[in-house]
Amino acid sequence: MSETTRSLVRLGGRLRSVAPFARRLLDGATSGIDDWMTEKLGEEFNARLSRVPLNLTPTGVDPFGLDPQWTKYALAAVAFLHRHYFRTEVFGAEHVPKGRALLVANHSGQVPIDGALIGAALFMDVEPPRFMRAMVEKWTQTLPFVSLLFSRVGQVVGVPENAQRLLESEEALLVFPEGARGISKPFEKRYQLCDFGLGFMRLALETNTPIVPVSVIGGEEQYISVGNFDALAKMLRMPSFPILPQLLLPFGALPLPTRYRITFGEPMRFEGDPDDDDAVIEEKVYVVKATVQAMVNRGLKARKSVFF
Amino acid sequence: MMDSHPKPPRTPSSSRPPPGPHSGPPSVLPRGPLLPRGQGTVIVTGACGRLGKRLVRALHRERRVIGIDRRPFPDKPKDVIHEQLDIRRKKLKDVFRGERIEAVVHLGVMHDPRASAAEHHSWNVAGFQKLLEYAAHYGVPKLVVLSSANVYGPQPDNAQFLREEAPLLGGARFSEIRDLIEVDMLAQGFYWKHPDTETVILRPVHILGGVHNAASNFLRLPTIPTLLGFDPMIQLVHESDVVRAMHCALAPGKRGIYNIGGPEPLPLSHIVKILGKPSLPVPYTLGKAVLKRLWSFRLTTFPAPELDHIRFVCMVDDSRAREELDYAPACSIEQTVRSVDVDV
Numbered sequence: 001m002s003e004t005t006r007s008l009v010r011l012g013g014r015l016r017s018v019a020p021f022a023r024r025l026l027d028g029a030t031s032g033i034d035d036w037m038t039e040k041l042g043e044e045f046n047a048r049l050s051r052v053p054l055n056l057t058p059t060g061v062d063p064f065g066l067d068p069q070w071t072k073y074a075l076a077a078v079a080f081l082h083r084h085y086f087r088t089e090v091f092g093a094e095h096v097p098k099g100r101a102l103l104v105a106n107h108s109g110q111v112p113i114d115g116a117l118i119g120a121a122l123f124m125d126v127e128p129p130r131f132m133r134a135m136v137e138k139w140t141q142t143l144p145f146v147s148l149l150f151s152r153v154g155q156v157v158g159v160p161e162n163a164q165r166l167l168e169s170e171e172a173l174l175v176f177p178e179g180a181r182g183i184s185k186p187f188e189k190r191y192q193l194c195d196f197g198l199g200f201m202r203l204a205l206e207t208n209t210p211i212v213p214v215s216v217i218g219g220e221e222q223y224i225s226v227g228n229f230d231a232l233a234k235m236l237r238m239p240s241f242p243i244l245p246q247l248l249l250p251f252g253a254l255p256l257p258t259r260y261r262i263t264f265g266e267p268m269r270f271e272g273d274p275d276d277d278d279a280v281i282e283e284k285v286y287v288v289k290a291t292v293q294a295m296v297n298r299g300l301k302a303r304k305s306v307f308f
Numbered sequence: 309m310m311d312s313h314p315k316p317p318r319t320p321s322s323s324r325p326p327p328g329p330h331s332g333p334p335s336v337l338p339r340g341p342l343l344p345r346g347q348g349t350v351i352v353t354g355a356c357g358r359l360g361k362r363l364v365r366a367l368h369r370e371r372r373v374i375g376i377d378r379r380p381f382p383d384k385p386k387d388v389i390h391e392q393l394d395i396r397r398k399k400l401k402d403v404f405r406g407e408r409i410e411a412v413v414h415l416g417v418m419h420d421p422r423a424s425a426a427e428h429h430s431w432n433v434a435g436f437q438k439l440l441e442y443a444a445h446y447g448v449p450k451l452v453v454l455s456s457a458n459v460y461g462p463q464p465d466n467a468q469f470l471r472e473e474a475p476l477l478g479g480a481r482f483s484e485i486r487d488l489i490e491v492d493m494l495a496q497g498f499y500w501k502h503p504d505t506e507t508v509i510l511r512p513v514h515i516l517g518g519v520h521n522a523a524s525n526f527l528r529l530p531t532i533p534t535l536l537g538f539d540p541m542i543q544l545v546h547e548s549d550v551v552r553a554m555h556c557a558l559a560p561g562k563r564g565i566y567n568i569g570g571p572e573p574l575p576l577s578h579i580v581k582i583l584g585k586p587s588l589p590v591p592y593t594l595g596k597a598v599l600k601r602l603w604s605f606r607l608t609t610f611p612a613p614e615l616d617h618i619r620f621v622c623m624v625d626d627s628r629a630r631e632e633l634d635y636a637p638a639c640s641i642e643q644t645v646r647s648v649d650v651d652v
Contacts, residue, residue, distance in 0.1 A: 057572035057573070058572060059572065059575075065541045141465070141620060142464050144535070144536055144591070145537035148537055148539050152539075157464070157466070157467070159466075161468075161469070161471070162467050165468065
């Protein structure tokens with residue numbers, strides 16, 4: 001015991017001597033990033049940051065582990081994509097309520113860039129700016145760094161209790177009721193919504209939360225999938241294995257710079273017993289799905305070009 | 309029996325476990341003056357532990373306290389009776405037989421991960437069963453059991469704040485904790501089988517202070533090892549706040565299972581920062597392998613599965629305790645964290 005203690009003390013001493021250098025390096029890096037952020041995203045970015053409603057504990061994080069400092073840098077990266085790479089157009093930002101809200105969106109694009117861009121839109125275009133909360137797969141918690149990053153930028157483990165608690169503390173929560181089926185649609189099925197899960201409706205009824213339908217256009221063309229390798233996906237235990245010919249091109253791993261169009265619809269309110277039969281809940285879910293599909297169809301009709 | 313207007317038990321008395329060697333009604337009727345509820349004699353098991361001593365000191369001015377522990381109690385207050393005995397012994401019954409007992413507070417759970425599994429099990433489970441048997445036989449009106457939030461266990465798919473109804477999965481990855489879960493379950497069984505006894509089960513999060521538990525010992529290390537890429541949110545509670553919670557639980561009329569959270573939760577890295585100690589991030593697989601080796605050479609007191617506590621969340625929702633028990637922690641998070649080095 002004393003052996004280990006002594007070696008730990010020695011190690012601690014060595015770490016202390018390294019610490020000042022590391023800190024100076026880190027400080028230099030963060031001030032550099034801060035300058036770059038102001039240049040690319042404007043002074044407004046920092047002003048918006050100070051207006052986000054947060055419920056922080058005295059140690060500077062929220063009860064779910066969201067750290068505004070981490071979120072700032074994550075948002076800056078996403079906001080850069082939002083403004084300069086995908087040049088997102090946002091419609092209906094005034095429809096997002098000030099308090100609790102459940103954002104229900106169509107899912108697309110093989111990689112969940114749509115979620116990140118909705119998050120950027122909530123921060124950059126909605127008034128007051130919000131930090132979007134979303135739910136992540138349970139297994140991500142076992143991955144080092146990934147679990148840490150998700151927790152610090154406000155993404156929580158996908159269990160109903162967490163969703164309920166977030167809504168009760170007046171947060172904006174994003175869900176994709178299509179789930180993993182939605183994100184890996186092949187190109188010929190683009191913008192055709194898959195079946196919605198029922199969980200989000202029960203959650204909205206239980207917490208008396210308005211549902212904000214969100215349509216995302218532009219995601220389906222970023223990675224063009226010509227089909228699914230079902231056998232391989234099963235073997236690798238992945239939800240799907242899309243075949244993306246563009247990966248063979250130089251820089252093909254980058255998504256195509258399509259123009260995203262994100263539309264927030266008018267909030268929908270539902271009433272009823274959250275523990276009702278599936279059939280009763282399904283009817284309400286169908287109304288939401290039809291609304292999102294209609295918004296997607298309208299947006300597609302209005303769109304002149306995929307890239308501009 | 310004890311109340312002037314006893315409530316009819318919800319379960320038929322025939323379904324109760326046989327009340328020890330003497331069956332039938334209690335052989336000894338209450339002696340001595342009848343004190344109003346909340347002022348009668350309290351038995352505290354595990355009274356010589358750090359937490360036990362604190363509880364005894366908090367209670368002995370208000371009411372008669374009998375401490376039960378097989379360890380000696382060198383600096384005990386004069387008016388406290390110390391019965392130095394093993395709770396598995398028959399002699400325990402004499403304590404109950406001797407006078408009217410109003411409450412039993414069970415703290416005497418063995419946590420030593422080095423003790424053999426058989427000894428552990430026999431002390432924690434068989435000993436507690438004996439205690440429950442006597443509490444039922446002598447119609448003790450109040451039972452407070454100190455369990456732990458560790459019975460839920462750190463899991464990757466835990467809700468951020470676990471309610472009292474969450475399943476007790478702590479044993480899934482860490483088998484040494486199974487008898488603590490069994491103690492919790494036994495107490496829950498007792499709650500339903502003996503509605504005349506107000507049973508309170510407290511599940512506090514990591515207790516810090518002068519106590520020698522894994523969490524406090526971990527934070528007392530000169531360099532705090534962490535897992536590379538993991539920084540879970542953690543709840544901590546000061547030992548004096550746990551004593552406060554037990555005090556609240558002893559009030560007449562309180563019953564049920566309560567999570568006891570401390571002040572606000574915070575990430576492990578903030579705890580390290582408050583302590584002002586260097587930390588050493590280690591990859592999980594390496595840390596686990598090294599800890600296993602150290603454990604087998606008896607160079608550490610931390611079994612490898614406990615690494616999950618600095619990897620995944622295991623936090624509780626204590627709103628029920630705050631509303632129903634009127635419990636609120638008095639120590640700030642800084643005081644609570646610093647207490648590991650100050651209160652020794």
